[in-house]
Amino acid sequence: MDAFAENLLAAVEDCQIHAWCLLPNHYHLYLETTDLKQTLVALGKLHGRASFIWNGEDHQRGCHVWHSVSDRQIRNEAHGWATLNYLHHNPVRHGYVSKWQEWPWSSAREYLAKQGADEAARIWKAFPVLDYGAGWDDAGL
Numbered sequence: 279m280d281a282f283a284e285n286l287l288a289a290v291e292d293c294q295i296h297a298w299c300l301l302p303n304h305y306h307l308y309l310e311t312t313d314l315k316q317t318l319v320a321l322g323k324l325h326g327r328a329s330f331i332w333n334g335e336d337h338q339r340g341c342h343v344w345h346s347v348s349d350r351q352i353r354n355e356a357h358g359w360a361t362l363n364y365l366h367h368n369p370v371r372h373g374y375v376s377k378w379q380e381w382p383w384s385s386a387r388e389y390l391a392k393q394g395a396d397e398a399a400r401i402w403k404a405f406p407v408l409d410y411g412a413g414w415d416d417a418g419l
Contacts, residue, residue, distance in 0.1 A: 282328060283383050289324040293317060296358070297365040299384035301372060306365045308358075314349065359405035362389070367407055 283300050286307075294310040311317040352358045366389060369381035378386035390398050 279383050285324055285328070289320045290317060292320075295385070297362045297385045297389065299365045299368045299381070299386070301368060301374065301383070306368060308352075308361050308365055318349070356405055359401055360407065360410050363402055363405055364407050364410045371407075 279300060279302070286300060286305060287295070287298065290307060290309055290311075292311070295307065296310070297306075297308040299306045309317075352361060366378045366384060366386040369375050369384065370378060375381045378384070379390055393401065
């Protein structure tokens with residue numbers, strides 16, 4: 279996952295990355311881009327390269343890895359903070375770790391170092407995840 283994380287961040291290096299999280303079967307990016315089409319093309323190329331390698335390792339060809347990409351516009355500041363909390367909480371939600379900072383493939387550690395524990399806790403309480411993102415990354419999708 280280290281290599282894919284590096285390639286993912288390189289694919290969106292022209293964007294302002296607010297938060298990111300990579301899990302074994304999906305990832306989330308919260309970023310700003312001046313050219314959504316170009317960003318989606320870059321991610322499509324990343325998906326193509328990764329799927330070719332991974333499908334080859336499994337002795338398969340065709341679409342077996344990536345199914346879709348979706349983008350959502352951040353509506354306001356509260357939506358942005360809730361999105362950031364959702365992304366960083368994703369490894370906890372899926373049971374990989376019990377605390378954000380335990381997951382190595384996300385921006386959570388950097389975020390916590392920058393904000394500090396007290397401010398991160400305030401933001402978490404002020405902009406809770408609740409049912410935010412329900413159904414986005416369920417196992418059955």
